[in-house]
Amino acid sequence: MSVSSFKKISRKRKILFIVDSEGAEAFSDLLQQSLSEKIPFDFHIFIEGQEAMLKTWFNTQKMGTYLYISGSAEFVMMVKELAFEAGFSEHEMQIVTRGFLPKKLICCNCHSENEAGDNKHVKCRLCGQELEASNHYSRRLDAYLGYVTIK
Numbered sequence: 001m002s003v004s005s006f007k008k009i010s011r012k013r014k015i016l017f018i019v020d021s022e023g024a025e026a027f028s029d030l031l032q033q034s035l036s037e038k039i040p041f042d043f044h045i046f047i048e049g050q051e052a053m054l055k056t057w058f059n060t061q062k063m064g065t066y067l068y069i070s071g072s073a074e075f076v077m078m079v080k081e082l083a084f085e086a087g088f089s090e091h092e093m094q095i096v097t098r099g100f101l102p103k104k105l106i107c108c109n110c111h112s113e114n115e116a117g118d119n120k121h122v123k124c125r126l127c128g129q130e131l132e133a134s135n136h137y138s139r140r141l142d143a144y145l146g147y148v149t150i151k
């Protein structure tokens, strides 16, 4: 199991933290920062069956609200879908997944798709380019853009 971590909050807009029952730990640093820098936030621990409630919650948020999601792969997928439906874009959220989530990387060199799993670094299967997962996610391709690894 690999756990990546969230980047520091860089903008002072409202934040929604949403976690499943085991995901809360990933937020401890960010919560600390939000409190000390007086960044407004809501914190919600999701319990099964609250999809409708979550939907309403997302739909009532103001533009510019930023989403942090942490939990199991299924949980994160579910929350992401609800958020997209409510009008959030991938640029308005950060995600940390617990456990394995198959991830695709698009090679920046030859544009082929590579299975990356939880790996940050992958060698392109077609052109051999060393790739690093970026934060640029394409919903259309359901994949992340892979950048050339700088060594």
Ligand SMILES: [Zn+2]
Binding pocket: 107, 108, 109, 110, 111, 112, 124, 125, 126, 127, 128, 129
């Ligand atoms: Zn390639």
